[in-house]
Amino acid sequence: MTIELIVGYFVVFFARILDVSMMTLRTLMAMRGNKAWAAAFGTVEVLVYITVLKYLINTLDDPVSLIFYALGFAAGNVVGIWIEEKLAFGFLTMQVITMEEPFSFTDSLRGRGFGLTLFPCQGRDGCHHTLNIVFERKRLKELEKLIRDWDANAFITVLDTRTIRGGHFRATRK
Incomplete structure (x- = not known):
């Protein structure tokens, strides 16, 4: 050879x-x-x-x-x-379902630049809160840790987000 x-x-x-x-x-x-x-x-x-x-x-x-x-x-x-x-190109959307009181936590997330919408929902065990959070992919671990520290029992799903238009999220990022 x-x-x-x-x-x-x-x-x-x-x-x-x-x-x-x-x-x-x-x-x-x-x-x-x-x-x-x-x-x-x-x-x-x-x-x-x-x-x-x-x-x-x-x-x-x-x-x-x-x-x-x-x-x-x-x-x-x-x-x-x-x-x-x-x-880590692009964006993700995380949906968090929690039994915890979310208002101070959502203010904290918004202050850190996360785009967030909060709405009530109904689950098997009663009324919950759903946080719909839009963020840059490179911040996934940071957000996971914040949520885990806030509510270790939260139900979390993460979705790939192709396009973002409008809202306060873009203004916060600029």
Whole structure:
């Protein structure tokens, strides 16, 4: 096995990580309606993919190249998701159902820049309060901790939010 062949394996592996990471980010940006980012990630993805595919076609008789190609694909999925989590593009909406008195807590959240609507609801065990909170994805852990500290028994759901229009949330963020 020559050094050139070994370098080729690692080039295929790391290029495939880059290509699949770009594919993951492109897909997520497209789902969130970020056309420019989706196009940019797609351009890099295709350039890398075609380059690696050209190399791979020339080495189809070498099963080790195929294994490195497949391993790069698998690792690229993990890396792409990790990058997207670190970048935390976009917004989330958290729905919190609580039996606690929410008024001072909601004032505190609004003071921290969270967009929030409070409304009464009826559950199996009686009347509750629902907090509908809109926030930047990068603040998820912060908000989870605040809610856990306030009401450890709250029922929480988190939803991906594609678009936000109007309301006080935008004014608070600016």
